[in-house]
Amino acid sequence: MSNLAITIVLIVKCVFSMPWRGLQRLINSVFKLAQLPLSCPYYSCISKRATMMNVMFKTKTKGTIQHLAIDLTELKIYGENEWKVKKHGIDEKRQVWRKFHLGVDINTHEIVAAELNALNVTDGEVLPN
Numbered sequence: 001m002s003n004l005a006i007t008i009v010l011i012v013k014c015v016f017s018m019p020w021r022g023l024q025r026l027i028n029s030v031f032k033l034a035q036l037p038l039s040c041p042y043y044s045c046i047s048k049r050a051t052m053m054n055v056m057f058k059t060k061t062k063g064t065i066q067h068l069a070i071d072l073t074e075l076k077i078y079g080e081n082e083w084k085v086k087k088h089g090i091d092e093k094r095q096v097w098r099k100f101h102l103g104v105d106i107n108t109h110e111i112v113a114a115e116l117n118a119l120n121v122t123d124g125e126v127l128p129n
Contacts, residue, residue: 006049009040020047060097067106072123075116101126 013023020043027040040046077096101122103113115126 003053006046007055008052009046010019010053010055044079065105065112068112069106071102071104073100073102074098074119099126103116 009023009027012018012026013020016023016026018026024040024043026047033039033040075098077098097119099117099119100124101113101115101117102111104110105112117126
């Protein structure tokens with residue numbers, strides 16, 4: 001397995017907080033779904049190669065969050081009726097919008113929370129406290 005492949009496997013392990021054997025099963029499942037005749041090396045091989053490599057990526061913050069910035073934006077969702085809007089002009093009934101709430105830790109700039117809701121959901125319902 002190449003160094004790039006080991007790096008990608010380690011990043012997947014970090015992002016999903018997976019144990020070594022679970023990571024091996026996930027990679028094998030991806031290979032099977034992609035119909036590739038490959039298999040992931042055993043977890044011991046990956047962990048030994050990981051100690052020899054210098055992989056740099058940001059890990060999750062484990063401490064408490066002191067300051068949280070919350071932002072809201074509206075997103076237009078393109079659906080199956082979008083061709084009707086393009087063909088016949090703007091039709092307010094066919095346009096679908098959603099509210100996207102994003103919580104970011106001010107100190108680490110890490111995204112802590114993200115939620116996508118309908119337009120009729122108020123900010124107080126998403127963030128009650």
